[in-house]
Amino acid sequence: MGTPPDSFEDASTLAYRQWQQRLFDSLETDFSPYDPSEDVQNWLRAVHRDNGDLPVDHLAPLVLARRARIATAVTAAIRAAFMADGRRDLAVPVLLEPPSPELTMGRVQVGDQEIQGLDPQDIAVQAGDGFQTYVADVRALIWPVCRTHNNGAHPRIISATAVWQCPATGHVIGSIDPAARNR
Numbered sequence: 502m503g504t505p506p507d508s509f510e511d512a513s514t515l516a517y518r519q520w521q522q523r524l525f526d527s528l529e530t531d532f533s534p535y536d537p538s539e540d541v542q543n544w545l546r547a548v549h550r551d552n553g554d555l556p557v558d559h560l561a562p563l564v565l566a567r568r569a570r571i572a573t574a575v576t577a578a579i580r581a582a583f584m585a586d587g588r589r590d591l592a593v594p595v596l597l598e599p600p601s602p603e604l605t606m607g608r609v610q611v612g613d614q615e616i617q618g619l620d621p622q623d624i625a626v627q628a629g630d631g632f633q634t635y636v637a638d639v640r641a642l643i644w645p646v647c648r649t650h651n652n653g654a655h656p657r658i659i660s661a662t663a664v665w666q667c668p669a670t671g672h673v674i675g676s677i678d679p680a681a682r683n684r
């Protein structure tokens with residue numbers, strides 16, 4: 502027999518840990534419930550507080566909505582930066598596939614890039630990748646470019662922030678979406 506929890510906080514933390522483990526053990530989740538991102542943990546805890554032990558198929562629409570919301574906002578910010586850099590506007594599609602028996606979690610894509618994970622910085626890197634690939638395919642254009650080294654930049658996580666990095670020396674050109682943390 503275990504020791505009974507001595508406060509409501511402990512009981513809710515224990516219930517959360519058990520739910521987290523169930524999600525982790527499920528073959529249907531496509532993200533880690535142990536993602537160390539504070540944003541992700543705060544979100545998952547709020548979902549659990551408001552809904553209790555949601556099964557994966559009931560959690561899926563919430564995951565899809567979070568990914569879609571962040572991916573749409575980040576893609577709009579990248580598009581604005583693209584135009585601010587003097588490029589002709591290009592609407593890079595954000596695609597949503599709802600959850601189904603074949604695709605339990607549903608799917609969000611920016612161009613051809615699938616959005617994985619739940620953290621805004623991870624989503625910003627994936628959206629940056631999708632945007633960059635779409636621009637290359639549709640416009641035959643490399644963007645963004647490091648003006649110092651004349652190299653195409655790569656989307657990367659550096660110091661827990663989604664940035665465009667120049668492959669020449671690894672220096673950071675700028676945030677992919679300076680507001681990503683608040684999306």
Ligand SMILES: [Zn+2]
Nearest residue numbers: 647650667669
């Ligand atoms: Zn450079």
